[in-house]
Amino acid sequence: MMKKLFAVLILTLAAVSFLERPAFCSASLPPIQESNAYKQYLKRPKVELSRLIYLMDRFKSTDFKVVYDGYVYDSDYALKVSKQYISDHYKNEKAENWVQLNSYRSTASHKIIYLKYSDRKLRPLRDALVEELHLLQQLEKV
Numbered sequence: 001m002m003k004k005l006f007a008v009l010i011l012t013l014a015a016v017s018f019l020e021r022p023a024f025c026s027a028s029l030p031p032i033q034e035s036n037a038y039k040q041y042l043k044r045p046k047v048e049l050s051r052l053i054y055l056m057d058r059f060k061s062t063d064f065k066v067v068y069d070g071y072v073y074d075s076d077y078a079l080k081v082s083k084q085y086i087s088d089h090y091k092n093e094k095a096e097n098w099v100q101l102n103s104y105r106s107t108a109s110h111k112i113i114y115l116k117y118s119d120r121k122l123r124p125l126r127d128a129l130v131e132e133l134h135l136l137q138q139l140e141k142v
């Protein structure tokens with residue numbers, strides 16, 4: 001259960017890379033096309049697992065946090081556990097379906113999982129991740 005938690009946590013962190021809302025997102029990330037995560041993504045096969053890996057890589061060492069069952073986790077800690085969880089449990093699902101299923105409510109208390117910005121504002125994890133995936137898909141069409 002803890003491994004699932006951290007997989008969800010890091011995907012939450014990844015969700016905000018495309019959100020350019022200055023009032024809501026105070027952390028600065030490079031434009032997606034300039035990010036190391038995107039450069040690595042371009043080298044990978046275009047499969048759903050690559051999209052999940054991209055989401056995790058996009059938020060290495062950022063100031064975003066994840067609120068899960070009332071506990072706050074940083075991106076580096078969550079990344080370590082989430083990659084292993086996805087490696088062990090991912091079953092060739094569509095990335096968006098996986099995010100929808102695993103990133104909205106906690107397994108223990110069924111509380112909504114949030115992304116916490118450095119300015120302390122919160123956004124539901126699922127919403128941010130789905131938006132991120134849609135934006136990544138738009139770049140793939142270009």
